[in-house]
Amino acid sequence: MKVFHVWRPALLLAVSATVLLTGCKKNEDVSPGNLSSTTVATGVVTDTEVNEWILQNMQSYYFWNDKLPASPNKSLSPDKFFASLLNTYNATSNTDGDRFSWIQPSAETLKASLSGQSKTTGLQYKLYYRDNTRTTVIASVLYVLPGSPAAKAGIKRGDIISKVNGQTLTGTNYSELLSGSSDTYTYGFATVAANGSTVDTDQTKQVTAIVFQEDPVLLDSIYTINGKTIGYVVYNQFIPGTYTSDGTTDKTYDLKLDNIFGKFKQKGVNELVLDLRYNRGGYVSSAVNLASSIGKNVDASKVFYSQKWNPAASAAYAAKYGSNWNIQNFVNKSTSIGSNLSRVFVLTTSSTASASELIINGLRPFMTVTTIGTTTVGKNVGSITISDATGRIKWGMQPITFKSANAQGFTEYGNGFVPSVEVKEPTVAMKPFGDLSESMLSEAVFQIAGVRNARRVATLEIDRPFIGSSLDEKAGGGNMYISDKQLMPAH
Structure with missing residues (x-):
């Protein structure tokens, strides 16, 4: 189940790849294999061409390249083809497998997000069911980016969002409401009662997402x-x-x-x-x-x-x-x-x-x-x-x-x-x-x-089942450990 607020990174970094390999004196292209480009100067790029490009790079650079399938299905869409190549983690049978590789349709989106730029209101939060009935949902604000639209609207760490655009967050609508097609959101808030439960208030704040660094x-x-x-x-x-x-x-x-x-x-x-x-x-x-x-x-x-x-x-x-x-x-x-x-x-x-x-x-x-x-x-x-x-x-x-x-x-x-x-x-x-x-x-x-x-x-806590976090949507899941010197060949 994907959970996110507004995550539409913008702009691009025009390089073929970014790598940090220490001991290097220069930024130079180096290829571990004899790779050849599958692209041509003109014409529409087919999924098969994209998949050839994916496979060649994975054969050269993927940590588990010895576990790539012998005959992958290149007729799949690129995202499904990429997933079919992975040495996928399994808690029982493959504990040293891959939990973190990802692909995106836009390299521009990927590169901008890795440098902290995205279209956002500036909120980061965790989502919980209000209680064990698992019906209604709250977003507990973890932090607000200084200078962002959410910060200017007066939203702060510790605030509790219970409604969006007048609708109560539930287990079936929270994803749509928090990541809707509109860039403008009217948040309704709740407060903590003496018994630890959350109670809706009449307070609302309107925020519009912008491209933000x-x-x-x-x-x-x-x-x-x-x-x-x-x-x-x-x-x-x-x-x-x-x-x-x-x-x-x-x-x-x-x-x-x-x-x-x-x-x-x-x-x-x-x-x-x-x-x-x-x-x-x-x-x-x-x-x-x-x-x-x-x-x-x-x-x-x-x-x-x-x-x-x-x-x-x-x-x-x-x-x-x-x-x-x-x-x-x-x-x-x-x-x-x-x-x-x-x-x-x-x-x-x-x-x-x-x-x-x-x-x-x-x-x-x-x-x-x-x-x-x-x-x-x-x-x-x-x-x-x-x-x-x-x-x-x-x-x-x-x-x-x-x-x-x-x-x-x-x-x-x-x-x-x-x-x-x-x-x-x-x-x-x-x-x-x-x-x-x-x-x-x-x-x-x-x-x-x-x-x-x-x-x-001590804060009186009631059992609130955890759903997910907007942090999970930062740069493809946010689990980032990125090298940054350009040593990759152009493919």
Whole structure:
């Protein structure tokens, strides 16, 4: 069952693929196989042609290319053909299978969304049935993008949406109402009663979706508590910078993080809480940038992570770039606070994935990483973005192409990182980010400074069956771990 709000990413990045392979000195084309283009200069592109293009790229770059079917059915539609090639995960019979590869009809949509640009009202939320009768539904707002239409309308984290355009959300209409053909939505709200149930109010707010660039750095704060100087950052997607119509991405958000850590360093921050609870991943370059600002005694000589590709791709890249082509070291950062830290606290949920998990795994050989929250997704594999450089084939795909390991060689976190300290977020009435009585931040401060904020109170929770989250619709499911140097041949 697909759940989403308004997710219509726009604009395009005109490259054939994006890859980060460390040890490379240049961005150059390299092909693991003798691939030939199936496109022609003129004429209508048939599904068979598209499927040939899909198959050739999957034969070269797919991590499980040895498990591709011998005679795939090329008469299928491209989306079904792509699915037929996958080494699909099965909890019983194929636990090391593929859970994360995807394809989209528009490469433009794919590439823009990976850089945080989409048509949206600016809301992210989780959906629950109101109670065990599983009839009516509520959307519990997780966060609102600053500057977005929803933010300007006054919607905030912790709000509860129970109606859209005058209609009560139910198990049969919520998807249509929350992702309708119109860009304008009138939200009706509910509040929490004394017994923990939700009660509709007369309050409504109208919001119109726009093409919007997400700033992934939602909040930063410094707290001085019981002799500890605690830095806190809420980071929701690994995006280097803003996305533009010519396909370029600047370093706006990487630089914003650098400035935050520079401030932390100046203020003597000696404890860090990194809030990745809703961060489903993104570009490896931004993960390297962030990890290099945190790691204890790390520098450009220390390994952050390594990649394992299929044998053909590995041999081709090694021949082109040398034996260390798949090693990514940390980078030297003048704003690093690592010398002041012995540990880092990471806030996690079941929406914490991919590049976020890379941070956890990559830092553990160098310092104590304490996770607080709930178990993460378990995405220890990465992907590349593949599109047709000629623009003739419009499809874009994001197949899994490699598996990652930290400096100690640890790679087996496919079941997710179980929290060091379990804390479950409430389903409704969530506190604002940065509020010291907010459940997950409060626990982190307690672990650091031994102080439990006096305002922290238990919220009366009733059983609300979970349906899904708008986060699941971010960039093909949001489980992103994307490499970002162009090394792919044009197909």
